[in-house]
Amino acid sequence: MLRLSALYRYPLKSGKAEPLQHIGLDKLGLAGDRRWMLVDEASGRFLTQRAVAKMSQLSALWNSAGGLSLSAPGHTPLEIALPGRDAELRGVTIWRDTLRVPDAGDQAAAWVSDFIGKPTRLVHIPLERARYTEAGYGQEGDQVAFADGYPLLLIGQASLDDLSARVGRPMEMLRFRPNLVIEGGDAFAEDGWKRLRIGDVEFRVVKPCSRCILTTIDPRTGERSADREPFVTLEAYRKTENGAMFGQNLVNDGVGRLEVGMPVTILE
Template structure:
């Protein structure tokens, strides 16, 4: 029998999660899940993709208050009743809606920690944000959908393939199940957990946050686990999936050890299988010319990885060919594109998704 193994909520987007014995579904997700978010003053969201240190902030819940504890042991209590009465424009991944702004003291506390002027936002009691595929389904500050399901067996399979020690918390799931076959969730369409019926919307496309240590916030070596996942969980567009995004049909309480019942199935998504043994054939050295600097590289790693190994910083967010922030100019030479979107107009390419075929010359693009 498949059972619920772990439950998590993340009161503030990108901060530490809270393990629970039971969680109640509400409008937008589990109660208190991602109800707070850090933003630019104009309402654009900020996450651990840009500021990994957010992952080190601990969160706890008491009544209607959320407590934040910094690594320095400085703490602040956030009372949701103290947020602005008026709502302000807010944006998450191009999704525009409104939210409430925290008191000045709260904003200053987080601004001091990040050394940057930011605001803390609250979704409010009446959510104005909707999911992209379901205009009648509300969602809080989560990336796209209210719930994320992870399968412990799928994680165990990944760990067997990955040379680096992983922690399932790197994937920031809400519901972690046990006693299912590895990647059985790929073929599920509708499931029931306790009294709640969930529809599985899509596989969850993963980003650089999965490569960050949940305790130290440091990036893993060699871009793991994304590097390993790319070998067997990458689709034709180069998107890397792990876990399932879900919406709930009804409200109810999900508890640890609740059974999972599969109500409806669907065809599993196809993934390109290309494990390291195949990829490492015909490895050849090459050079990467950037301005007046010549880097000794190879035709196996992405340009982004090789630049980073030589302490050359290129802006990025996802490292999966989705966000487009690592765009560079290819002045000469040829590259192998790992995703369809990796080659742009005007000889612009994505450094995270292109591998040199031989000697290349590149130029960083001014944003």
């Protein structure tokens, strides 16, 4: 039987993962997932672990007041308020998208600039300013927050086990930054799924996930693997004309609640 074995949220794009036992879903995926992002102050270009590996050590968690709690080794924790309706809007660029979103203010900017080592701003994306997903995949009107392309990423535990066996050592699931982990199926069974249901929520599988050098960053230490694994192995047996694929991007149809242990039904 297939079941949901793990849930992860990433409040800050490219920040540390937040393991969850249960979570609600809104129209942009897991509630609060990748609603915050760091951008270069001068250009507005988004920052991720691809260029700043130590972002894997940056913890950004939603606090009880609805804002963000920032912490990192060697830095004094800071509480950030959720930007209000009168907050300054900052022009930002994420991949091919350009948009204007609320800036979290100068105190937050000073903290993240000190961590990153250059002038940086922290921005937030409210529901009403969400981006649209890539044309040609999914359905018209599908939206996403600051995730690379789609609201949710699913990986089968058996797929990771298969990869680890080929690499020759255990690979951490968080190298691949999934939201949903499914156990009970065969390796890469998710490649053939089109629709599934978890609890009362249905999901569409819209596109395989093309992996990059980010998978070589150890989520525990922020250091890159000297042997470039598991990316080298993925390229050897999972490469397509669009890249080395691992995991499936999803869109949720409707809202609801997920909890670890819930059965997973493949609808198509």
